[in-house]
Amino acid sequence: MGGRGVTAGAAEPLAAGQALDYAARVMNAAIPVEELQRRQARERRDYLYRRALTLRDASIAEKRAQLKASLASGKPLDPSIAEDKSLREDFKYDESITPDNQNKDGDVDLDDEYALTSGIADPRPIVTTSRSPSVRLGTFAKEIRLLLPTSIRLNRGNLVLPDLVSSANAAALTDMILVHEHRGTPTAMTISHLPHGPTASFSLHNVVLRADIPNAARGTVSESYPHLIFEGFKTKLGLRVVQILKHLFPPRETGKVGNRVVSFVNKEDSIEVRHHVFVKTGYRDVELAEVGPRMTMRLFEIRGGTLEKGSSGDVEWALTQYTRTSKKKDYL
Structure with missing residues (x-):
């Protein structure tokens, strides 16, 4: 678990047709539709x-x-x-x-949505993009897949959201991560927990890919289960966001030490995301080297239900145009 590694190009995506075929085989082999x-x-x-x-x-x-x-x-x-x-x-x-x-x-x-499988089975997120993605968005989706050790990546093709969600449910996937862009720049990320929700939407800022980070660790990307750091989340809403984010990662076994760290640091409702690995520089010397990607996430909505329900899901929290009228108030 701690020694596995893949190259940046080795995270092959799952084609849309393969996903549907696999879901159909699962449904037909197990129980009728x-x-x-x-x-x-x-x-x-x-x-x-x-x-x-x-x-x-x-x-x-x-x-x-x-x-x-x-x-x-x-x-x-x-x-x-x-x-x-x-x-x-x-x-x-x-x-x-x-x-x-x-x-x-x-x-x-x-957080009853996560109670049944938390700490029992590893999460199985699926990472995909909006339709007709640019090369940069596809690269960003691949790096998100490398960030999550038990995730898979899907080339969406022409799949609509209801078919995408039903296929993911049939394949027993636990979460769906959908990334969006504007003119080639990743601008939003939606995280939907399957099969019942919730769905959290974040805007993305200051996205820096691995190739653009100076002095970043190159070569293979470790897929060891990372140590997670959450800092600055103090309110009930902040703890809710921690639950949504941490259940995308598998739990590390007691006594097993991985070689990478993923940190989520909340500063005035802006979540700074960093990905580092431990690099041994001497017999007893260890340093942190940034791997990437690097980004800032800002929560703007949490809804009940899954992605395909859209605006029909119950709004648990939303950032409205009047929410930020008090500059000193932090919601996370």
Whole structure:
């Protein structure tokens, strides 16, 4: 795992026709198409039901936290909480509010989408582009694929999003990463978790490819499972972004030391992404060498559901034209 390496040109993409053929073979060999559709619909209903229960519990936990803080400080409560007699009555006998099952903010973990496979199976993301990509966008997609050790790259061709997502679901892929461009410059990245979401959209700035980084490490690109560094994510939204990003990478085995580091550093809601490897310069000397790509990501939307649902998914958070009116407020 730690010694594998590939050249920059060895990450061969998966052709669009091959992806559809593979998905068809998976569906035909395992179960009929109708049964697969019924199973996916049933899983979707179960997920939405669990999500609704989690959101309800989160709302109750937030009200209980406000009630607890008000009782401790003597400050007045919001009328909607103060007039809720059942909430106050249940609060007296609630034994679930303990330091072991409640975090310091009184929040409930909403990342149910990742709970089933997190730490159990390696993620299998697929990286693709908008249609008719430029050479530079294709190179950027290849470098994103090299950044994620268990990912594959797809030449999209003329595939539309619904067919793309259904093929990815049939092939048991876990995430879809779609990169966009404007006049040859990568400008946006959409990360959609399969099969139920969420879908996070980022704008890209200051994108520098491997070939354009001065003094970057050349030659083979290590595919060892990287050590992840997340710094500066403090709010609930910031921790949500950390969950989305970290589940694109496979977990490293305990005791195994890889030779590369991927860092996500949040500075005023701008996420600086860097990729380094350890280079041995002496018997006991080790230095960090940047590999690339280098970029800045800015979150502008998180929606429920997957990519093909578009604007029909529930908006979890969005950066509107009025969101940044206060220059001193950071959301991540």
